[in-house]
Amino acid sequence: MRVNRQVRLRARPNGIPQADHFEIIVAPLPEVGDRQFLIRNDYLSVEPAMRGWVSAIANYSTPVGIGEVMRSFSAGTVVASRHPGFAEGDRVMGMFGWQDYAVSDGSNVTRKVMEADLPLSLSLGVLGLNGVTAYFGLLDLGMPRPGDTVVVSTAAGAVGSAVGQIAKLMGCRTVGITGGPVKTALCREAFGYDAAIDYKAGDIAAALREACPRGVDVYFDNTSGAISDAVLAQLAIGARIVICGTASVASWDPPPMGPRVERQILVKRARMSGLLVFDFAHRYEEAVARLAAWVREGRLTYREDIVDGIEHCPAAIAELYRGENLGKRLIRLVHA
Numbered sequence: 001m002r003v004n005r006q007v008r009l010r011a012r013p014n015g016i017p018q019a020d021h022f023e024i025i026v027a028p029l030p031e032v033g034d035r036q037f038l039i040r041n042d043y044l045s046v047e048p049a050m051r052g053w054v055s056a057i058a059n060y061s062t063p064v065g066i067g068e069v070m071r072s073f074s075a076g077t078v079v080a081s082r083h084p085g086f087a088e089g090d091r092v093m094g095m096f097g098w099q100d101y102a103v104s105d106g107s108n109v110t111r112k113v114m115e116a117d118l119p120l121s122l123s124l125g126v127l128g129l130n131g132v133t134a135y136f137g138l139l140d141l142g143m144p145r146p147g148d149t150v151v152v153s154t155a156a157g158a159v160g161s162a163v164g165q166i167a168k169l170m171g172c173r174t175v176g177i178t179g180g181p182v183k184t185a186l187c188r189e190a191f192g193y194d195a196a197i198d199y200k201a202g203d204i205a206a207a208l209r210e211a212c213p214r215g216v217d218v219y220f221d222n223t224s225g226a227i228s229d230a231v232l233a234q235l236a237i238g239a240r241i242v243i244c245g246t247a248s249v250a251s252w253d254p255p256p257m258g259p260r261v262e263r264q265i266l267v268k269r270a271r272m273s274g275l276l277v278f279d280f281a282h283r284y285e286e287a288v289a290r291l292a293a294w295v296r297e298g299r300l301t302y303r304e305d306i307v308d309g310i311e312h313c314p315a316a317i318a319e320l321y322r323g324e325n326l327g328k329r330l331i332r333l334v335h336a
């Protein structure tokens with residue numbers, strides 16, 4: 001008899017959620033009602049944004065409740081359907097949670113995965129939230145022009161690596177900021193960055209001056225904190241800053257008080273924009289089509305860091321923030 005293993009939020013974290021904030025329970029297989037269908041999840045995603053999803057502090061989404069299945073993007077296959085729009089065998093991606101199976105009426109489906117020639121796992125990475133975030137954040141908000149210098153923090157990550165490569169496709173010069181020699185080498189050799197800065201190795205400001213002698217035209221910010229302070233001090237006139245994440249800040253209650261950036265924004269006539277990919281939901285297919293074409297052509301590469309078994313879920317967010325992954329972190333489910 002099939003059962004449904006679920007990862008539920010056991011306690012509210014203060015900062016980055018750890019393994020003991022979650023528990024794995026075994027529930028009955030959900031029943032499929034009228035105009036519903038059953039999804040067998042094959043891959044579960046791990047996102048930096050999950051820290052905010054479980055936080056009690058006001059965010060852009062309602063916090064996951066204590067005792068609820070952990071919210072997550074997942075990709076899987078429809079195995080039973082009483083819905084006219086979804087058939088058995090359809091591959092789907094959406095907000096199905098950290099669990100083996102999910103019943104849906106279609107409202108939490110982001111898209112049917114139609115790229116049969118590409119791995120389903122890509123729908124959670126370079127053809128999913130990460131790639132689409134990079135695509136719209138850079139092209140719509142960063143507005144790169146040929147010859148621009150584009151600086152990306154967490155440059156070896158799932159979003160950052162896509163940003164760097166798309167910027168190169170747009171004719172830009174790219175500078176990646178990451179941690180450690182392995183990841184700086186990955187930035188240069190796998191993702192084509194013109195320069196890679198190891199923020200753990202010393203003076204970031206000096207390294208940026210050397211790598212960006214004409215200043216920074218576009219900054220794609222995934223970190224906030226000291227790294228961003230160093231980049232913002234070296235903006236070029238007319239720079240665009242895209243705020244995608246704040247991974248370096250463990251808690252925003254109270255908010256950390258860093259340098260004031262208003263004068264830099266004023267003097268450089270720069271623009272700073274916040275980015276939530278959900279604002280571009282109506283254009284999702286546009287991005288996926290272009291990203292998939294680049295992948296097929298070998299112009300956009302990616303890395304996946306896949307571990308097998310739902311038992312890896314509870315510790316996965318903390319591991320992500322410790323930088324233990326090399327590539328998009330996914331949990332692959334093994335079904336009996």
